[in-house]
Amino acid sequence: MDSGNGNTVERNYDIIVVGGGILGVTLSYWLSTVPGLKIALIEASDDVARHSSSRNTGVIHRPFYMNPEKKKLFAWASQKSYGMWKSFAMSFNLPWNPTGTLEIARREEDLGRLDNFSRWAVQNGMESSEFTVFNRSDMISKYPFLRGHGAILSRTDTSVDFGIFTRSIFKSIKNDDFTFIPDTSVEAESIDTNRSILMASNGKRKMRIGFHHLINAAGSDSLNIAHAMGLALDKAMLHFRGDYWKVANNKLREIENNIYTIPEHPEFPFLDPHFIVRHDNSRQIGPNAAPVFSPYAYEGISERLLDPFRTLFEKPVIPKLKLFLNHEFLSLAGSEWKSSLSKKKMGLRVKAFIPKFSIDMLLDRGIAGIRHSVVDAKGFLEDSIILNASNSTHILNYNSPGATGAPAYSAHIVHDMLDSGLLGERRDLDEQRGKIWKFEEVYP
Ligand SMILES: Cc1cc2nc3c(=O)[nH]c(=O)nc-3n(C[C@H](O)[C@H](O)[C@H](O)COP(=O)(O)OP(=O)(O)OC[C@H]3O[C@@H](n4cnc5c(N)ncnc54)[C@H](O)[C@@H]3O)c2cc1C
Incomplete structure (x- = not known):
């Protein structure tokens, strides 16, 4: 129940989850299956x-391309989550389009990467029947419309709509202990870590919220929240927009798989655009990765005049300065911007591996998405990070394949918190409720 005076209401919860993306919603799902926890999910948007x-691209990625040592948690979470998503999509009757992904070695020196991929696929638990490696001549005879030196086909990569998935999971979380607080932003600078209190606001009304534990799944704002709680102070965040273009309905129907290319610069978040077969069988190309100065700059370069200044000079400055003095980074960022502005530039990047592709096949822009990448003095972080403090848990750099891995990744976080006593007294998971998944699926 609310208490408080005037424009400020007061509430108290055992757990606050900040951010209602796929991560915050799957975390809320798992928390809500544990009897006796009073949970609030706070989301800045209306839904x-x-x-x-x-x-995003909407692909459930199989973990063939994930180095099991460097991307250990994501490789595990992607493998575990595949079956969870499949059974969920079937039982809720949601779109599930097993398009498969063909990843091409465009340059001869990338062929070694294909060998790594087939090794990692097995190490990460994929069945050998799920993938095939093609040398150049086999690839050209099976896929005459492609150009490259070889490829790997991952048959079980699947196109879905992660927005629909997230909303369906959210709808299934209905119990008296769960509260959704939409249109409300947690003000990072207001968090009082010692007293476990924060302020949240919807513009008109303020809320003072007390919590036992805060879980930070706030995507673009996750690092600000961690900084406000005294964590990850050596890290900074940069934003990269990915644009998509829609392909005309009657064009390139003969291409039935997603077509990716092995990224030329894996040390940077710049991907070569892909050819995508969406969950509804429409075709698109994208995304590129153009640096922007605010987290929701879905058009243009920033939302507010001061955003560039803030992004560049907010502390810590060193990791950003190092990048902006890196010649290679700057030249790649420049060319990403060109393909953001020009349909022709974006199209030419796809024509390099699908020669019959032509610019006039592109219709309108699709929806753009923004990746929030964390950097430190050594450069871009390859993996996500989970930071646990006494009254908070923070998930930072939760980028691709974050949507793919969300069910198992968030189960892992909640399970760990239960095990380590962060959620209070140990709870009996035999009494676990929940309409979609149970912990025993993740930890048999
Ligand atoms: C272009 C692109 C393509 C991608 N393609 C794929 C793909 O094909 N497959 C795949 O697996 N992954 C893909 N990803 C990655 C995937 O989309 C992300 O990893 C995932 O969606 C991240 O989920 P999230 O919940 O952390 O973030 P978000 O969905 O961004 O959610 C964070 C939420 O926090 C809220 N928030 C922020 N600050 C506050 C605050 N202070 N108070 C309250 N709420 C707040 C925001 O409003 C937002 O709703 C792609 C990403 C991009 C950008």
């Missing part, structure tokens, strides 16, 4: 999945 979780 869940308004940002990255709806604005």
Whole structure:
């Protein structure tokens, strides 16, 4: 029940989850299956999945391309989550389009990467029947419309709508202990870590919220919240927009798989655009990765005049300065911007591996999405990070394949918190409720 005076109401919860993207919603799902926890999910927008979780390529990635040592948690979460998503989509009758993904070695020196991929696929738990490696001549005879030196086909990669998935999971979380607080932003600078209190606001009304534990799944704002709680102070965040273009309905129907290319610069978040077969069988190309100065600059370069200044000079400055003095980074960023502005530039990047592709096949822009990448003095972080403090848990750099791995990744976080006593007294998971998944699926 609310208490408080005037424009400020007061509430108290055991757990506050900040951010209603696919991560915050799956975390809330798992928390809500544990009897006796009073949970609030606070979301700045009017509904869940308004940002990255709806604005992405929509591919459930199989973990063939994930180095099991460097991307250990994501490789595990992607493998575990595949079956969870499949059974969920079937039982809720949601779009599930097993398009498969063909990843091409465009340059001869990338062929070694294909060998790594087939090794990692097995190490990460994929069945050998799920993928095939093609040398150049086999690839050209099976896919005459492609150009490259070889490829790997991952048959079980699947196109879905992660926005629909997130909303369906959210709808299934109905119990008296769960409260959704939409249109409300947690003000990072207001968090009082010692007293476990924060302020949240919807513009008109303020809320003072007390919590036992805060889980930070705030995507673009996750690092600000961690900084406000004294964590990850050596890290900074940069934003990269990915634009998509729609392909005319009657064009390139003969291409039935997603077509990716092995990224030329894996150390940077710049991907070569892909050819995508969406969950509804429409075709698109994208995304590029153009640097922008605010987290929701879905058009243009920033939302407010001061955003560039803030992004560049907010502390810590060193990681950003190092990048902006890196010649290679600057030249790649420049060319990403060209393909953001020009349909022709974007199209030419696809024509390099699908020669019959022509610019006049592109119709309108699709929905753009923004990736929030964390950097430190060594450069871009390859993996996501989970930081646990006594009254908070923070998930930072939760980028692709974040949507793919969300069910198992968030189960892992909640399970760990239960195990380590962060959620108070140990709870009996035999009494676990929940309409979609149970912990025993993740930890048999
Ligand atoms: C272009 C692009 C393509 C991608 N393609 C794929 C793909 O094909 N497959 C895949 O698996 N992954 C893909 N990803 C990655 C995937 O989309 C993300 O990893 C995932 O959506 C991140 O989910 P999230 O919940 O952390 O973030 P978000 O969906 O961004 O959610 C964070 C939420 O926090 C809210 N918030 C922020 N600050 C506050 C605050 N102070 N108070 C309250 N609420 C706040 C925001 O409003 C937002 O709703 C892609 C990402 C991009 C950008």
